[in-house]
Amino acid sequence: MAAPVTARLNQDAEAALQEREKANILVVDDLQEKHVVFRTILDELGENIVSARSGKEALRYILEKEFAVILLDVNMPDIDGLETASLIRHYKKSAQTPIVFITAYVDELQAKRGYALGAVDYIPSPVVPEVLRSKVRVFVELYRMNRQLQVRAAEREALARSEAARTAAEEAIHRADYLSEVSQQLSRSLDLEHTSRALLDLAVPMLGERAVLVITDGEGGILRSQASSGEGLDGLAPSLQETVAQVLQDRQFQLSQDGGLAAAVFPLASGERVRGALVLLGRREKFDGARVALAREVASRASIAMENARLYSAVQEADRRKNEFLAMLAHELRNPLAPIRNAVHIMQGADVAAPTMHWARDVISRQADHMARLIDDLLDVSRIVQGKVVVKPETMSLVSLIERSVEATMPKLEARTQELALELPEEAVVLDGDSVRLAQVLSNLINNASKFSPIDSRILLRAAWEDGTVRITIKDEGSGIDPAFMPHIFDLFAQADQSLDRSQGGLGIGLTLVKHLVELHGGSVEARSEGPGQGTEVAVTLPGRLAGPDVAPSHVAPSLPPAQPPAPSRILVVDDLMASAETLMTLLEMEGFEVKVANEGVAALRIAEDFRPDVVLLDIGLPGMNGFEVAHKLRNQPASRDALLIALTGYGEAESRTRSAEAGFDFHMVKPADVNLLLSMIANPEEARRARAA
Known part of the structure; x- marks a missing residue:
């Protein structure tokens, strides 16, 4: 019951509004008495009557106001009615306004011309009041109806725009809320696994019907993949797998389709490296411009979150290794202090026999030398990391380099009764490098082989020259290396045996020194092992060449003469x-x-x-x-x-x-x-x- 009443009230309100708004009626005639007649006839309509005495005056009114109908005399002195009608039609505002010609006489030719100019009717003069009034009333009603239609159309357009704006605002709010949730979930943890799982949960169903996350090693290789449901990368069609590989290579978004399934692949980049890819699966029409733009933003935030998680993991790993190193450093430095302190205590005893005194001095000397080597290694690795080590190249023979390295390691080998076998090339080979640093490299590797090999074992040092390079390999029969540790063997402070009862000492910096010193000479080093208990082989590759007649003999550093009995100084x-x-x-x-x-x-x-x-x-x-x-x-x-x-x-x-x-x-x-x-x-x-x- 309430609805009809409301509708009727609205109609009444609209009728009252229409009554208040008067329509403009333009009367154009050069005779004043005709204006009086027309106004008398039309006053009954209750509209606004505008009088113009010429065509020029009529055109001026048309520029100022909008008219429901124009009553136009054909015969006027300056510009006649037909010319005035022609000019009226040139204005966009009055191009569709009804024009009624009023004339005492009209022939067929004049009527054709008038209708061609847009006249809707001809009324003979003198006019019949009832006829004029009824015709004008019709045009006024038509004008009002047209105005109502325009108002309704404008209202509908405004409503449509309002609905569109409201929908867009709601979508923007929903998008902002979603992105806020994405940021919160992705930043909630610095654990890479948790971040990956959160990304997959957020992607479905907002961005796609299914999602697959691919994680790379930063160098293009795929470490792993996981999916929101079902299989990971292996569960995709071969064509879609190729698309993922292309995105990882080009770092560019791609939209691919295989049958009825579409895949939107977004790279997860950090700086110049691609850390992975987010694959969204669903129907083709789901990936419109707005959805792709939203997914790009999510992928961008995911890239930042995953890089933060990766960096945090790296920092945690570095901190763990640093703590382990400090513990090992304290252990390694305390080890020689104990025998030194014991030897000093023995030497302080009463009536210490000469052999015991000599033995105590030897203990102190050996342990002090051991501590000095540890400190030298620490200083070396610190200078290398800071880029402060400079090699001094000189021409040396391969044989002299190996002899020098072997000479430095023989006491340790002899103490463990280990055999060092040498296999050298028949050709005379020379290298350009720092003899001290290269001897340090080989001595370090031989000492490592000795340390991790059992007593009475055999160590093989083989050197070969081929195509401008010298390859020196040192192979032992020792404890070998676990394959899981192999990628970290040259990392600073890295040691495979982290237990408190390690059978071997060391700080985990020897192989780092080897790697950096070899690379400073333009070479490379690699390690290989079949696994624990299978021994280890380390190969050093350096630039070299065959010795020619113009090659000077190996440089031998000048040595000081033996100390002479000191003169009083x-x-x-x-x-x-x-x-x-x-x-x-x-x-x-x-x-x-x-x-x-x-x-x-x-x-x-x-x-x-x-x-x-x-x-x-x-x-x-x-x-x-x-x-x-x-x-x-x-x-x-x-x-x-x-x-x-x-x-x-x-x-x-x-x-x-x-x-x-x-x-x-x-x-x-x-x-x-x-x-x-x-x-x-x-x-x-x-x-x-x-x-x-x-």
Whole structure:
């Protein structure tokens, strides 16, 4: 009952609105009395009557207002009715306005012309009031109906636009809510597996009927794939698998179809690398522009989330390895400290026999050498990682390089009664490289083979030359390498045996040093093992060539002559660490030298003026005035200008060595220094300087 009443009220309201809106009726005639007649006849209609006395005035009104009908006299003095009608039709606003010609006489030709100009009727003059009024009323009603239709059409258009805008707004809100949920779910965990599962759950059914996630190793190889349901990548048709492979290669979105199934494949990229692909499966019509754009945004956010998860995993792994390394470092450094401390305790006993004293000294010497090698390896790997290691190439024979490497490792091999078999090429082969660093590489590999091989086992070193390269392989019969660990064998701090009861020591940096040093020489290194207990083979490949007649013999580093009984010399030791200064003073005094000690720079300069030292052993890390400044001032004092200056310090990097030379030092030695070498240099400073110059 309420609906009809409401409809009737609306109709009444519309009728009242129509009554209030008067229609404009234009009367065009040059005679004033006719305007009076027309107004009298038409006033009964209750509309707005507009009078124009000429065609020009009528055109001006038409530009200002919209008319329901135009009553136009045919015969006017300036512009007649037909010309006025023609001009009226040229205006878009009045092109469809009904024109009624009023004339006293009309012939057939004039009527044709009038109708051609858009006239809807001719009314003879004088007019019949009832006829004029009824015809005008019809045109006014038609005008009102047309206006109503226009209003309804505008309302429908506005409603349609409003509905479209509301739908678009709802879709935008839904899309924003969905993307917000995507970001929340993908960032909820830094675990790659959790992130992958969340992405698949979010993709279905919003983006596709089914989803497949492909994870790569960052180099183009596929590590794994998983699906929202069913099989992963292997469950796709071959043509769709080819599309996925193409997307991983080109890093470009592709839409492919196999039968009734369409696949939208989006790359998951991080920087210059593709980390995977998101495959959405469904009907072809599902992947319209809006859905593809939304899926692109999801893929972009998934790429960021998965890269964050990967980086977090890498950081966690690096932190784990760092902690394991620090634990191993503490273990390896404490190991030699225990026998050193025990040996010192034995030496402090009363009435210690000479053989026991010699044995204790040997223990301390061996363990100190072991600690020095550990520290040297740490410093080497630190400099390599920072890019501060520079190789000094020289021409050397392959045979001399291997001889030098074997010589350094023979004591260890002999201690374990292991046999080292050599197979060398018949050709004379030479290499261009740093002989010290390459010997370090081969010695490291031989020592590794010895360490991980049983006593009385055999180690094979084979060298071969072919097509401009030298390949040196070292094969042992030892514990071998687990295939799962093989990809990490050259990683820093990586060790296969992480247990607390490891049978072998080491810090897990030896093979990292080998890899970097070989690559600095333009070569490569690889390892191979059949598995635990099957031994290991490590191969080093380096550039090489056959020796020609113009090739100089291998460079042999000049060596200092054996230390001679020291002539009386004055030596100044400058070190802020009292234990280091006192032990060095005692050692030198036992060798017959006269020694003075200073613990800081100012005292050293003062003592040097009176003591006039022949040799100064100067630490760099001094309080207040550092060793570089002290050396510079010593060179400017007459009493110490010609003294042999030796930097004896824990700083061994290239920058410190360069600064030592600039400050006036003759030699730069890293603690703990080789005592025999130090004594030989002190015994004959001039010979030491000549050897350095050579």
